[in-house]
Amino acid sequence: MTPAGRFAPSPSGELHVGNLRTAVLAWLFARSTGRRFLLRVEDLDRARAGAEAVQLRDLTAVGVTWDGGIVHQTGRGTLYAAAISRLQDAGLTYECFCTRREIQEAPSAPHAPQGAYPGTCRNLGPAEREFKRSTRPAAIRLRADVAEYRVHDVLHGEFTGIVDDFVLRRNDGVTAYNLAVVVDDAEQGIDQVVRGDDLLPSTPRQAYLASLLNIPSPEYAHVPLVVNKHGARLAKRDGAVTLADLAALGVDAAAVRDRLLESLGLPSGPLSTALAAFDPAALPKAPWVWSGP
Ligand code: GLU
Numbered sequence: 001m002t003p004a005g006r007f008a009p010s011p012s013g014e015l016h017v018g019n020l021r022t023a024v025l026a027w028l029f030a031r032s033t034g035r036r037f038l039l040r041v042e043d044l045d046r047a048r049a050g051a052e053a054v055q056l057r058d059l060t061a062v063g064v065t066w067d068g069g070i071v072h073q074t075g076r077g078t079l080y081a082a083a084i085s086r087l088q089d090a091g092l093t094y095e096c097f098c099t100r101r102e103i104q105e106a107p108s109a110p111h112a113p114q115g116a117y118p119g120t121c122r123n124l125g126p127a128e129r130e131f132k133r134s135t136r137p138a139a140i141r142l143r144a145d146v147a148e149y150r151v152h153d154v155l156h157g158e159f160t161g162i163v164d165d166f167v168l169r170r171n172d173g174v175t176a177y178n179l180a181v182v183v184d185d186a187e188q189g190i191d192q193v194v195r196g197d198d199l200l201p202s203t204p205r206q207a208y209l210a211s212l213l214n215i216p217s218p219e220y221a222h223v224p225l226v227v228n229k230h231g232a233r234l235a236k237r238d239g240a241v242t243l244a245d246l247a248a249l250g251v252d253a254a255a256v257r258d259r260l261l262e263s264l265g266l267p268s269g270p271l272s273t274a275l276a277a278f279d280p281a282a283l284p285k286a287p288w289v290w291s292g293p
Contacts, residue, residue: 001189002036002189003035003036003189003190003191004030004035004038004188004189004190005026005033005190005192005193005194006030006039006185006188006193007023007026007037007038007040008039008040008041008042008181008184008195009023009042010042010046011041011042011043011046011047011055012047012048013051013236014051014054014058014236014244015055015059015243016238016241016242017226017246017290018196018225018226018233020059020064020256020260021223021226021263021288022194022195022196023059024062024063024260024271024274025223026194027063028266028271029192029280030192030194032280033192035191036067036068037066038066038190039056039066039070040184041070041071041073042073042177042181043072043073043074044073044074044177044180045177058253061253061257062243062256062260062271063270063271071188073184076183076187079183080183083179083182084175084179087168087212087213091143092143093168094122094140094143095129095132095133095138095139095140095141096139097133097135097138097171098121098139102120103117103120119165121141122143122165136171137173139167139169139170140167140169141165141166141167142165142166142167142209142212144163146163147162147164148163149161149163149205150204151204151207152220153200153203153220153221153222155222155223155280159200160204161204161205162205163204164205166205177202178202178205179209182210185218186213186215190218191216192218192221193220193221194221194222194223195222195223196222196223197223197225199222203220203222221280223283224284224287225288226288226289226290227287227288228289228290229289229290229291229292231289239292240292240293241290257271261274263284263288265283265284
C-alpha cells in the first residue's frame, strides 16, 4: 500500500482560514513526497449536523483533493474495541471511576507533571472496584509505565512530553481521541501526520500508545497555528474567517487560497504550482497573524 498523509477534521462547524491553511500544508507535505492523501472525519465527538458537507466543499474550493473514500470514525468502533482488548489482555489498562472534579481535587502524585492523571484508580483492590462499579460506569485508562516519551517532529526536532494514564475509552462508551487517532492512522496506512502544533503536546502519548500496539510511529510535522491580531488562536468570533464569511465580503475561495499560499512563502495559483515550489525547510516557523480580509 502506498503510504499516505491525511487531514482529519472534527465536523464541529465550518473550517476557518487557520484550519484550511493546515489542510493545504498537509496536502503539500503528502503530495510532495509521493504519498496518497486521505480524509478522515473525526466525528466521535463534537459532530454538528451539516458541518461535514460544508467542510468538504470548502476543502475542495481551495484545491485540497483526496484519494478514495472518506473514513468516518463513528463506523470504526470494532477496530477501536479490538485495540483496547489487546491492551487489556496485556494488562495495560484499568478501570477508572473518577469524575473530572475528583481528578482536579486529588493531590497529584509525587513528581507527576502538572495535568497528569494522579493515578487514583490505578491500584484499586477488588472490593473497592466492585463497589465503585455499582456507583458509576468506568472509563478505561492506559496503565503507562513511562512518565514521558520522546518523538521526532520534522519542524520541531526532538520533543519530549508527558505520558500519563490517559483515557482510552470514556465512561460514556465513546472511544478517546488518542486511541482512535493511533488505530486509524495505522489501519489507513498513514505514515505522515501533519496537523496544528496545538496537538504536539498529545503526540508523545500517541506515539507511546503506538509502540505498545507495535505500530511504527508516523512522521510528524506540527505546523504553526493561525492567530488573531492579539496573538490568540484564531476563532470564529474573530470576524470573517470562513470561506462563506469571506465570500460575502467579495473575497472568493481562489483569493483565500492565494492568501494562504502567500503566508507560506509559496506562489499563488493552483496548488499544483505551489507544490513545485514547496520546501518544508523554508516554511515560516512563527504563527501567521490573520489581519482580516
Ligand atoms: N480532529 C482533530 C482536530 O480537528 C485533528 C486530529 C489530528 O489531526 O490528529 O483538531
